Amino acid sequence: MSANIKDTGLQTAGMQDESDRLIAGDINAYLERHEHKSLLRFITCGSVDDGKSTLIGRLLYESKVLFEDQLETVAAESKKFGTQGSNIDFALLVDGLSAEREQGITIDVAYRFFSTDRRKFIVADTPGHEQYTRNMVTGASSADAAVILCDARAGLLTQTRRHSYLVSLLGIRHVVLAVNKMDLMRWDESVFNAIYEEYSEFAHGLGIESITAIPMSALEGDNVTAPSTNMPWYRGTTLLGLLETLKLDDEAANDSPFRMPVQWVNRPNLDFRGYAGTVSAGIVKPGDDIRVQPSGRTSKIARIVTMDGDKDEARAGDAVTLTLADEIDASRGDVISTSEEPAGSADQFETTIVWMHDDPMLAGRPYLLKLGTQTVTATVTSIKHEVNVNTLEETAARQLELNSIGICNLKTDRVIPFEAYTDNKGLGGFILIDRITNATVGAGMLRFALRRADNIHMQAVDVDKTARATMKGQKPCVVWFTGLSGSGKSTIANIVEKKLAALGHHTYLLDGDNVRHGLNKDLGFTDADRVENIRRIGEVASLMADSGLIVLTAFISPFRSERALARSLVAEGEFIETFVETPLSVAEERDPKGLYKKARRGELKNFTGIDSPYEAPESPEILVDTGALSAEQAAERIVSELRKAGMLEALAASE
Amino acid sequence: MSQSVETLNQLRRQAVELRLAGTTVKETAERTGLSAPTVTAATKAYREGGWEAVPVGPRGRPRSPGSDDAANAGQHQAEAPEIAPAQQQYELPEFTIDPARRTHLERLEAESLHIMREVVAEADKPVMLYSVGKDSAVMLHLARKAFYPAPPPFPLLHVDTTWKFQAMYAFRDSIVDDYGMELIRHVNPEGLRQGVNPFTHGSALHTDIMKTEGLKQALNEHKFDIAFGGARRDEEKSRAKERVFSFRSAEHRWEPKAQRPELWNLYNARKRRDESIRVFPLSNWTELDIWQYIHRENIPIVPLYYAAQRPIVHRDGAMIMVDDDRMPLNPGEVPEMRSVRFRTLGCYPLTGAVDSTATTLPEIIQEMLLARSSERQGRMIDHDAAASMEKKKQEGYF
Structure with missing residues (x-):
């Protein structure tokens, strides 16, 4: 091995000399020891020139996970791309994708692995630029510790503060401030002291459990794996020594009450029903009293089943299969908790949301929320404020842009078991998924429940929807017209309403005239307001349908996700999306209200079709093409479709 | 001082x-x-x-x-909780084995089980890509653990180039029998018809047609929406940034910029019809972890990983085993019997052997730890330009 190092002209600290002896001499003893190493995950964060890649490259190099062919490749690449002359550019060891290698910057989260005699390490390497908060939060979510780099020449930068804030937000317990490039500051103690002092004051307010500052030079190797001879004034441990001895998150989670989200119900035959999952906190043993949430049913743990035989306990982080003493029902998404101290359940929360997508987060728009193993629909009811990650100032916001962080109230469509993120990451951390694109658009942390769900009871009423609809001799439904401005939605909807009235049906038409002037007069035309506009109309239409009416709505409603929301508010089969299809050029030519002209002149902002998108329905229940049909023909067509769908018959008769 | x-x-x-x-x-x-x-x-x-x-x-x-x-x-x-620089530790605390503390292998195993269960809970039709190598062996072992006492609720898919070592085919068939797994073997019929082989078509074309195209065909034909693969992040630089759930377009393309962020242990398995996901449960394992786990769990592997006397010829600086009589010998080329083993297994004409006398797992691990070259060095397809793996991945090769 040492020849390997000599070839590259670099010195090594020989941190694994003992291992080398064992490998060569007594491989079985080596294996015995190395099978019992623990695993620490940490994240490195720093600005572009802090030397982060160099630090990771050095850790990999000195822990000897690099092979000769890899070193040869890097040596060759160092000559081509490197910034270190004829020396090895460690940064090239870790910069992966070709695009970013050409730019000389890291642009995504990369995971690296190395190990010492004591531990295996997984390093999440994340970039430090302004626009990549998203990547850092991703890397930090599963880390036990964070190494925040700062350049001794530059001192604390805005980014250093931002990284520290994000690290504290994600609940990382151990932070190491690596004051790097001390070689360029003549190893000066006072430089380190000044940075350390400034950081202490800043970090004090963030509530991080332990903070350690280490002066180092990743390039020269000082205090990375071996103590620095250049800085005798520093008597602390090296970075690696510290990482080898930090306490792990999972060990800390063992002290919390037992929780396990059910991942998968294992039913190979009628005699076995097991609940597979990963213990998110606490310790469980056969015989323990448990409660299944949200149902609240109780039982006892019968067995902890694994292929290696039944276990007498399972701890935080273990992936196990539990069987219960009683035949009670639990399914994916449920949480098995200790019965004395179960998790909370609620459907409204205060949360911190980190937005990770180019399309901004809009209050009122429904997203899918995945927490533990449950996926539910969630809507942000209000954005209390946005947090400026650089200054920690709170500012008002109507929407969250990519890489912004907001304190938001959030409502789920059903009661879910949960815990505050600070108590249990597994039941308090969630992701938000766009319902149309399926992209992961945000991540969040539950802070607390706004009200306990067990206080809410829906009013049970005797006169119900069926009773009201039966009296009217029709099936309630919402005929949701959508299309560009000038497509003829209102005209057609009016004719449809007249025809239905002539047939003796009870209807109501919601359109801009009766909604924008009253219910929604406080709303403008930004994306956020458009979402809220449609949400309110959807809710009103839903109440009207509940009252037994056939509801017609005529709004542009340009976004798929809001139409999906409106659909979700009424019963299955009651939402009839009616797409009034007109090419933009035709609608613009008609321009009955002169709006397109105004928009083209720039006097009207956010006008659908001009500077705001229209997302056409993918599979509307009814499609009318106004190029081919007159308004009268289109209306006739819609009425006949409603008849075909059974909407115009009495409810009892059609069921 | x-x-x-x-x-x-x-x-x-x-x-x-x-x-x-x-x-x-x-x-x-x-x-x-x-x-x-x-x-x-x-x-x-x-x-x-x-x-x-x-x-x-x-x-x-x-x-x-x-x-x-x-x-x-x-x-x-004046130690903690006050913010303080690291304390001097001339000697780190004694290393002790605490049975309550989970080891790195136990952590990795739990993470892989969690990933596999998420897939089975959310996929319409999952499949496990089975390449017969050591990573596949570990992946299959983990799947059996994840769903025990039920058998893994998905079939194995072997995209066969017809150029694997004979010992691999024998091993595959015995494992499938022993574990009672369903095995789907797919060979690109087009490639077979054209007689594509690594000798006349070269490694790049052979791999592209028989492996990359074959894989896409099999996934499309059976409408598998999520496929487990045994790739690890430590194998190659471009894989270090790969997600555990790697999202593919309807054309099986991998777009490095369009990958979803993965936080905590929450995986987003939602997709549109025709889109698919490759899932890598071994993402965080290293080559050493794989060997240690095989050792700890006593997992059967193809005998080619152990050293034995095998017929070898030297080609382009690599030792190629003459595994069957389809291998054309150059004039004057005589196979030499030599004690060798393989660190990685693929198509035999594309897989280089290493000199070895390691006949037990501990000896293999010992050799590996003292080795000077990475396991991928034996794979001929990596010898192209620096970003070749990344390009291949965008095209749909894992």
Whole structure:
């Protein structure tokens, strides 16, 4: 091995000399020891020139996970791309994708692995630029510790503060401030002291459990794996020594009450029903009293089943299969908790949301929320404020842009078991998924429940929807017209309403005239307001349908996700999306209200079709093409479709 | 640098006085010659215990002769929760084996089980890509654990190039029998018809047609929406950034910029029809982890991983095993019997052997730890330009 190092002209600290002896001499003893190493995950964060890649490259190099062919490749690449002359550019060891290698910057989260005699390490390497908060939060979510780099020449930068804030937000317990490039500051103690002092004051307010500052030079190797001879004034441990001895998150989670989200119900035959999952906190043993949430049913743990035989306990982080003493029902998404101290359940929360997508987060728009193993629909009811990650100032916001962080109230469509993120990451951390694109658009942390769900009871009423609809001799439904401005939605909807009235049906038409002037007069035309506009109309239409009416709505409603929301508010089969299809050029030519002209002149902002998108329905229940049909023909067509769908018959008769 | 305890304590008292007089930590440090952390520690000790607490006693860690331990003892006294630089640790605590503490292998195993269960809970039609190699062996073993006592609820898919080692086919068939798994074997019929082989078509074309195209065909034909693969992040630089759930377009393309962020252990498995996901449960395992786990769990592997006398010819600096009579020998080329083994297994004409006498797992691990080249070196397809794997991945090869 040492020849390997000599070839590259670099010195090594020989941190694994003992291992080398064992490998060569007594491989079985080596294996015995190395099978019992623990695993620490940490994240490195720093600005572009802090030397982060160099630090990771050095850790990999000195822990000897690099092979000769890899070193040869890097040596060759160092000559081509490197910034270190004829020396090895460690940064090239870790910069992966070709695009970013050409730019000389890291642009995504990369995971690296190395190990010492004591531990295996997984390093999440994340970039430090302004626009990549998203990547850092991703890397930090599963880390036990964070190494925040700062350049001794530059001192604390805005980014250093931002990284520290994000690290504290994600609940990382151990932070190491690596004051790097001390070689360029003549190893000066006072430089380190000044940075350390400034950081202490800043970090004090963030509530991080332990903070350690280490002066180092990743390039020269000082205090990375071996103590620095250049800085005798520093008597602390090296970075690696510290990482080898930090306490792990999972060990800390063992002290919390037992929780396990059910991942998968294992039913190979009628005699076995097991609940597979990963213990998110606490310790469980056969015989323990448990409660299944949200149902609240109780039982006892019968067995902890694994292929290696039944276990007498399972701890935080273990992936196990539990069987219960009683035949009670639990399914994916449920949480098995200790019965004395179960998790909370609620459907409204205060949360911190980190937005990770180019399309901004809009209050009122429904997203899918995945927490533990449950996926539910969630809507942000209000954005209390946005947090400026650089200054920690709170500012008002109507929407969250990519890489912004907001304190938001959030409502789920059903009661879910949960815990505050600070108590249990597994039941308090969630992701938000766009319902149309399926992209992961945000991540969040539950802070607390706004009200306990067990206080809410829906009013049970005797006169119900069926009773009201039966009296009217029709099936309630919402005929949701959508299309560009000038497509003829209102005209057609009016004719449809007249025809239905002539047939003796009870209807109501919601359109801009009766909604924008009253219910929604406080709303403008930004994306956020458009979402809220449609949400309110959807809710009103839903109440009207509940009252037994056939509801017609005529709004542009340009976004798929809001139409999906409106659909979700009424019963299955009651939402009839009616797409009034007109090419933009035709609608613009008609321009009955002169709006397109105004928009083209720039006097009207956010006008659908001009500077705001229209997302056409993918599979509307009814499609009318106004190029081919007159308004009268289109209306006739819609009425006949409603008849075909059974909407115009009495409810009892059609069921 | 060395100071007596008494001198040090005098400086500590002086530092506290300066701090009480409103001097900054930095200036105090400069004036006393103490480090900033020591100043902070001394001040904190004063606030908590008055003047009596400021001096350091002759306690602390057992010191090594000549070391400057007194100052450190002082720092130890004022350890956490105050923000403080790292404490001196001349000797790290003794390494002990604690049965309650989970080892790295147990952690990795639990993570892989969690990933597999998420897939089975959310996929319409999952499949496990089975390449017969050691990573596949570990992946299959983990799947059996994840769903025990049920059998893994998905079939295995072997995209066969017809050029694997004979020992691999024999091993595959016996494993499938032993575990009662369903195996789907797919060979690109087009490639078969054209007689594509690594000798006349070269490694790049052979791999592209038989492996990349074959895989896409099989996934499309059976409408598998999520496929487990045994790739690891430590194998190659472009894989270090690969997600555990790797999202593919309807054309099986991998778009590095369009990958979803993965937080905590929450995986987003939602997709549109025709889109698919490759899932890598071994993402965080290294080659050493794989071997250690095979050793710990006693997982059967193809005998080619162990050294034996095998017929070898030298080609392009690699030792290629003459596994069957389809291998054309160059004029004058005579296979030589040699004790070799394989660190990685693929198509035999594309897989280089290494000289070895390792006939047990510990010996293999020993060789691996003392080796000077990475396992992918034996794979001929990696020898192209630097970003070749990334390009291949975008095209749909894993």
